[in-house]
Amino acid sequence: GGGGGGGGAAAAVGTATNPSNRTAPPAPSRELSKSGGLREMARAEVLETEQTYVKNLRVIVNTFQKPMKAWMSKPVPAGDEDRVSEAEMNELFGQVEMLLEVSIKFLGDLKVAYSAGAALGPVFLQFAPFLKLYAGYVTTYEAKGEILEALEARPSAAAFVAACELQPAACGTSLRRFLSLPLLRVPQYKLLLREVVKHTKAKEDPEAHSGLEQALAEIDKVAHTVNSSIATHQRHVRECELRTEWQWDGLDDAARKFVKEDVLVKLHKAGGSTEHGVVLFNDVLIYGG
Numbered sequence: 001g002g003g004g005g006g007g008g009a010a011a012a013v014g015t016a017t018n019p020s021n022r023t024a025p026p027a028p029s030r031e032l033s034k035s036g037g038l039r040e041m042a043r044a045e046v047l048e049t050e051q052t053y054v055k056n057l058r059v060i061v062n063t064f065q066k067p068m069k070a071w072m073s074k075p076v077p078a079g080d081e082d083r084v085s086e087a088e089m090n091e092l093f094g095q096v097e098m099l100l101e102v103s104i105k106f107l108g109d110l111k112v113a114y115s116a117g118a119a120l121g122p123v124f125l126q127f128a129p130f131l132k133l134y135a136g137y138v139t140t141y142e143a144k145g146e147i148l149e150a151l152e153a154r155p156s157a158a159a160f161v162a163a164c165e166l167q168p169a170a171c172g173t174s175l176r177r178f179l180s181l182p183l184l185r186v187p188q189y190k191l192l193l194r195e196v197v198k199h200t201k202a203k204e205d206p207e208a209h210s211g212l213e214q215a216l217a218e219i220d221k222v223a224h225t226v227n228s229s230i231a232t233h234q235r236h237v238r239e240c241e242l243r244t245e246w247q248w249d250g251l252d253d254a255a256r257k258f259v260k261e262d263v264l265v266k267l268h269k270a271g272g273s274t275e276h277g278v279v280l281f282n283d284v285l286i287y288g289g
Contacts, residue, residue, distance in 0.1 A: 039199035046192045047114050050107045053185060057100040060178050063169045064161070065093045071160055082154030088147050092179075095137045099182055102130045121211025124193060128218035131189070135226045137182050148176055186223050193219060 072084055084092075106127045113123050151157040161175055170178070193216050202209040261279040268274070279286050 042195040054103050059169045064164050082156045092147050119208040121215040124215035131222040
């Protein structure tokens with residue numbers, strides 16, 4: 001694909017370059033205090049990064065997903081069997097449109113609050129439940145990478161993706177890079193909101209500070225849920241791999257859960273040592289050569 005890209009690619013993904021997307025300067029904020037300059041910078045960063053994020057989700061949908069779907073619908077020329085399947089399309093772009101829809105609504109609410117100088121805490125509190133959608137996305141990201149690798153090995157598919165990456169909206173940024181952006185967004189929300197909380201003085205506006213603290217707590221809960229989903233998915237994948245590697249019927253027990261694995265080094269009295277793979281489950285420890 002287009003790989004990491006140069007300076008232009010970084011600008012496409014990391015900054016909001018269209019002046020028409022910028023919001024008018026804010027009215028005096030309820031969260032404003034003597035250190036209001038830093039707080040307004042933090043509030044502005046929340047809005048600007050969400051504008052950029054929505055812009056990039058739109059690139060995924062409009063520059064990659066929709067053109068690829070249209071390409072798939074065309075008759076396949078004789079000898080050209082390396083198109084993208086419908087199943088691969090669903091796996092590759094699964095949930096992106098839903099994330100875009102939710103983010104557009106969130107961005108609209110942020111703009112209203114920001115322009116009115118209103119507190120951002122209630123906006124985040126209303127948005128927090130929808131962040132659970134990211135759990136499904138992050139657990140399928142590894143599969144998305146595998147599909148991209150498969151497409152890179154098919155000449156027609158690889159050429160099509162490369163052509164999409166060269167479109168003006170993508171600025172040469174790879175599809176892989178665009179698809180990685182949702183992985184980073186929930187941790188970014190935590191950091192952004194934490195900065196707003198940091199520069200909001202409780203003694204000057206206790207209501208605004210309390211709302212921000214509640215919002216940060218909810219975002220933190222969602223982040224924990226997303227991380228737990230990743231851990232559960234990774235454990236399930238490893239359990240499936242272990243069933244193949246160890247070929248022991250006991251691993252088919254649905255109640256038996258993988259915990260961790262390591263290497264046990266056995267020292268021999270006569271000198272030397274041998275290594276044994278060791279796998280710990282919730283109810284049994286197994287090891288082999």
